[in-house]
Amino acid sequence: SAVISQKPSRDICQRGTSLTIQCQVDSQVTMMFWYRQQPGQSLTLIATANQGSEATYESGFVIDKFPISRPNLTFSTLTVSNMSPEDSSIYLCSVEPPDRAGELFFGEGSRLTVL
Amino acid sequence: KNQVEQSPQSLIILEGKNCTLQCNYTVSPFSNLRWYKQDTGRGPVSLTIMTFSENTKSNGRYTATLDADTKQSSLHITASQLSDSASYICVVSAKWVKRGSTLGRLYFGRGTQLTVWP
Numbered sequence: 293s294a295v296i297s298q299k300p301s302r303d304i305c306q307r308g309t310s311l312t313i314q315c316q317v318d319s320q321v322t323m324m325f326w327y328r329q330q331p332g333q334s335l336t337l338i339a340t341a342n343q344g345s346e347a348t349y350e351s352g353f354v355i356d357k358f359p360i361s362r363p364n365l366t367f368s369t370l371t372v373s374n375m376s377p378e379d380s381s382i383y384l385c386s387v388e389p390p391d392r393a394g395e396l397f398f399g400e401g402s403r404l405t406v407l
Numbered sequence: 408k409n410q411v412e413q414s415p416q417s418l419i420i421l422e423g424k425n426c427t428l429q430c431n432y433t434v435s436p437f438s439n440l441r442w443y444k445q446d447t448g449r450g451p452v453s454l455t456i457m458t459f460s461e462n463t464k465s466n467g468r469y470t471a472t473l474d475a476d477t478k479q480s481s482l483h484i485t486a487s488q489l490s491d492s493a494s495y496i497c498v499v500s501a502k503w504v505k506r507g508s509t510l511g512r513l514y515f516g517r518g519t520q521l522t523v524w525p
Contacts, residue, residue, distance in 0.1 A: 296450070332517065333517060334411070334496075334515035334516055334517045334518070335451075335496070335515040336515075337513070384450055384451075386450075388510050394439070394456070394510060395453060395456065396441075396453070396498075396510060396513070397453070398443075398450035398451045398452070399450050400448075400449055400450045401448075401449070401450050403448070
């Protein structure tokens with residue numbers, strides 16, 4: 293399996309500011325996935341972060357709003373830029389460990405509240 | 408349109424009772440179906456993963472069933488405990504070739520919020 297650590301676990305932010313969420317995995321993984329979970333809604337994939345290349349964004353999500361870094365095979369960051377109350381959500385990092393192909397493991401999530 | 412629908416949206420049961428959660432999907436081509444448990448303030452944790460050929464799979468007090476013909480799945484919880492209070496999410500994977508991953512394209516249900524009362 294994989295142990296995934298996310299920081300911060302929660303934060304309260306002001307409108308117009310940006311917040312960077314960190315995701316650390318205890319093993320090397322090819323892809324890291326960033327999800328958003330809005331209240332009462334299903335998980336939505338924001339983007340797939342690949343080491344050494346640009347992240348791949350899903351429809352409705354753009355790099356200017358959600359820039360992603362992937363400097364190595366165990367770490368990634370997601371930034372929520374120019375936040376508005378509509379960005380209040382839980383953001384989840386997830387991975388598919390190489391020894392558990394086909395299985396998806398999630399971090400604890402980062403609960404973001406924008407005032 | 409690929410969709411995953413879960414019912415009920417929420418459920419309250421007494422400790423020790425059994426319950427069954429439903430998942431209907433229209434995802435195609437089907438690869439596998441997963442059930443996750445998400446405690447409040449935590450990330451989802453996998454309970455079971457079922458492929459096309461599997462009808463039933465158990466994980467302790469959790470038993471998942473899959474009917475690929477009717478595109479329905481259920482999660483049965485036996486002798487519920489207070490710690491079973493959580494959101495249960497059904498995730499269906501569509502076969503999708505993507506270099507470096509065998510996950511396929513995932514479709515998430517909104518979850519069933521289960522509350523177990525003492």
